[in-house]
Structures are given as C-alpha cells and as structure tokens.
Amino acid sequence: MKNYVRFEFQSLPENVSFARACVGAFAAQIDCTLEEIEEIKLVVSEAVSNCIIHGYENRPHEKVVVVAAIINDQTMEIMVEDFGKGIADIKQAMEPSFSSDTARMGLGFSLMKSFMDEIEVISQPGQGTSVKLKRCFQANTKEALA
Amino acid sequence: MEVELKQIRNTLFVRVQGEMDMVVAEKLRQEIDRKLETKKICNLVINLEKVTFIDSSGLGVIIGRYKKIAGWGGKMFIVGACPAVHKILMFSGINRLVSMYNNEQDIINI
Numbered sequence: 007m008k009n010y011v012r013f014e015f016q017s018l019p020e021n022v023s024f025a026r027a028c029v030g031a032f033a034a035q036i037d038c039t040l041e042e043i044e045e046i047k048l049v050v051s052e053a054v055s056n057c058i059i060h061g062y063e064n065r066p067h068e069k070v071v072v073v074a075a076i077i078n079d080q081t082m083e084i085m086v087e088d089f090g091k092g093i094a095d096i097k098q099a100m101e102p103s104f105s106s107d108t109a110r111m112g113l114g115f116s117l118m119k120s121f122m123d124e125i126e127v128i129s130q131p132g133q134g135t136s137v138k139l140k141r142c143f144q145a146n147t148k149e150a151l152a
Numbered sequence: 153m154e155v156e157l158k159q160i161r162n163t164l165f166v167r168v169q170g171e172m173d174m175v176v177a178e179k180l181r182q183e184i185d186r187k188l189e190t191k192k193i194c195n196l197v198i199n200l201e202k203v204t205f206i207d208s209s210g211l212g213v214i215i216g217r218y219k220k221i222a223g224w225g226g227k228m229f230i231v232g233a234c235p236a237v238h239k240i241l242m243f244s245g246i247n248r249l250v251s252m253y254n255n256e257q258d259i260i261n262i
Contacts, residue, residue, distance in 0.1 A: 019175045026173075044205070044236050051207040055174050113208040113244055120243065 009035060009077045017062045017069035017088070019055075026050040029075050029084060036077055038143040045121040046082065046141070052114040053086035053137045061090030061135055081142045089134035096127050155180055157187055162194040165256065169202040172210025181213045188217075194226040197259060201232030211244045218249055227251075229259050 011032050015021045026047040033046045054071055062069040072087040093099045100115045118125055122139045129135040154169040164187055170176060187193065196217055200206075214230070221228045230252045233241055241247055253259055 019173075019178070022173050022175065023171060041236070047205065048207055048240070051173055051205075055207065055209055059174070113211060117208060117240075117243065 007035065007077060007079060010075070012072070012074040014070050014072045017058050017066045017071050017090075019058060021071070022051055022054050022058070025054045025071070025073050029073065032075050032077070033082060036080060036082060036143050037145045038080075039146065042143055046084070049118045049121050049139055050084060050086065052117050053084070053139070056114050056137070057086060057088035057090065057135070061088035061092075063091060080145055081140065084139045085136060086139075087134065087136040092131040092133050093127070093129040093135055094131050096129055100127065155183055157183060159187070159193065162192060163197060164188070164193045164195070165197045165199065167199040167202070171205040172200075172203055172213070173205070173207050174209035177209040177213045180210075181216065184213075184217055185220075188220060194221075194224070196221050196226065196228045197231060197256065198229070199231045199256060200234070200237055201255070203237055204234070206237045206240050208244075211240065211246065214241075214246060214250070215244070218246070222249075229253060231256055231259065 009032075011028070013028065015024065029050045030043050030047040033043050050073070054073065057071045058064065058066070069088070069090065072085075074085040076083045100119070102112065102116045115125075118137070118139060122141045124140040126138040127135065128138075156167040158165045164184070166184060168176075168180060172180070184196070198214060198217070218228050228250050230241065230246070230250050232255055233252065241252070
C-alpha cells in the first residue's frame, strides 16, 4: 500500500499534539504495533518541538511548520520542515545532550535516532531546517490474526 | 492538562494528567516552581499514573525540578509511570537520579 499526507500549521506549541496525533493516526494504516505508533508520535513531537523552539525561537507569528508522511508498504517516511533560523553546525546539534538552550536536555535528536532507522537533517542558516525520518516496520499482528 | 498539587508536611505531591509535551511542560514548571518558592518544601513526588505520553519537553521539567530539589538536599520520587512513559524515562537516564515507585503509598511506607 502506498499513501501520502501533507499538512502545515502555525508554529504554536498547541499544535505539537495535533501534529503527532495526525501522523500517529496515519501510521495506524501500517501493519505495526501500538507501541510502534507511540514511538512515531514521539519522534514527530520531538521534530515539531524543535521547529517551534529552535527554528522559530518561540516566535509563532506567521511562522509555518510543514509535516509530510509517506507510507510505502511497511516503510514510513516523515518530513518535518521549518523556514526559521536554521542550524549552523548539524553535527553538533545531533550530539547527545547538546542543546543551544541550557535549560533543555538535548534529547530530541537522540530520541529520533533511537526510534527511527534513518534520520537526515538538511539545514541552511537563515533559511530553515528539514528533518527526514524513516522507519521500516516488521509485519506482524494483522497477518497473524487473519 | 490537569495538575493537582498537594502538600503533606514538607513534601509536595504533584499529580499530572494527560500528555506531557511542551505545552503541558511549561504550565507544570510554572505551577511547581511557584509552590517550591513560596512554601517550605523539601521533597517532591511526581505522580505520572494518568500521564499517557511524555517527550523531551516533559523530561526537561522533571530533570529541572530534580536539580532544584537536589540543590537543597531534598529527595524526589516518580510514581506510577505506565510502560510507554517508563520507557522514555529510562531512555533519558532519569531513573539513575530519581527513585521510581509504583504508587504513592509505597513512598509513604518508606
């Protein structure tokens, strides 16, 4: 099965739960476990929070976050994009416990890396950041129950 | 999000309900810190029994409150995390700093 969704929303903290619920509901079309859907919701939450906190530095006015997801059989790809500040040093940003904000733990990218098979970050300072996440799920429950 | 704060002697019990993301984390941080600043509180118990989701923003509030409490020699406890939330807590390593229990009664019995 192949399917695709794409949506955008204002860069408001209130929309983080909206974004993860949408992608989580979309992921339910894949033959995967509820635990795996929770992991998808978590990585979406992390990626979208990064856009709001770091990309737009908590300035929500007229700032847009774009989320797209593709299902291709048992593989899911997610793209989360902002048009904000960008990341000067992507390698440093992805190091465990690094955060540009000392009050934060710097766990976002670590969680994304742990729960996804592939992660790609494309960023240009002043232009924005795009995070692409990919995960392949092992088919299990639905076939086993059939 | 709903949050209930209750002080018993010098311990603040915080019961959280819902999803601990950046919206909830900020409100929770403000409510807990307001209590910590105004009342004579030594220890903190965060009850996550009714929390269904946590991300790094939620973890940040917990670790931030731990630093405060530990700073004045108090103790902090996490109670009742469901398996999904427990998994993320373990990932963050908070379990190495904060004792985790099944319910509030277990702490009272210590």
